[in-house]
Amino acid sequence: MSDAHNEQESLIRTPKQLVVAVVGFFAVTILGIILLVQYVTTTKLTGAGSNSQAPEEVAARIAPVANEGYTLKDANGPKVLQTGEAVYNVTCVACHGTGAAGAPKFGDAGAWSARIAQGYDTIVKHAIEGLRAMPAKGGNPDLDDVEVARAVVYMANNGGAKFKEPEVPAAAAASASAAAAPAASEPPK
Template structure:
């Protein structure tokens, strides 16, 4: 009798997975989408600034500091009065011309072709003033 009970239990265990066969399986698509969400999401937002409205500090932070912050490629570091002194001695207009046309490893306008002339002058004044100059930058209008 024990053997027959074991045989019945085994038959029941094998038949149980088949009990759901033939039923219409519906999947809740919203639940499925919720359960398969990624762990993280990245949203990119393009924030375009109006040409002519950027300050020298903003431009230096976003464009110039890549090299001038660390002195990369032989650029004078921001705030290094010894490195800036001979450049400042050339005058504000000469520094603007160098920044406009590029100098050494620096591309024209520091690689930011969208800078207006006044914005570039603001950036030059800001950077040079950090190195000991006393240049007056064009105002932001």
């Protein structure tokens, strides 16, 4: 039997053809790499729907975290007293809005009637010093006594009382206006 049908012939028969084939292979490979690099670098690619490289987005990412949602206040400046409604919305609503721990719910005349019967001074004293489950000043030690009294009047009046809102003590009012006057008369720097 003849092995002629199993013999293979190579396309490269001389050393010159081998050198041309190797150089051609490297040339095609290098050309492919160059074209791929050129394709990748010619267009600026960003994620689909992404605006992450916009100057506004970059500025938002590198902005200090403390600037988000915090208000800085001057510890040496005059204290600005909050209204009763503002104190209620920030401090008191957690318990008095839901009736948690036996707190009289806001606007519930039945729950407030027993407390109103005790009188204004007693209710304010309990709110400032704390009573049973309620901490002193509703758990906010930064509140001034006048602010707590305003919040008590706001809640009690919505529960059926007819309390008059407390006045700011004369000493506190004088110091607040005195502190504000020099600041207003100073020229801007």
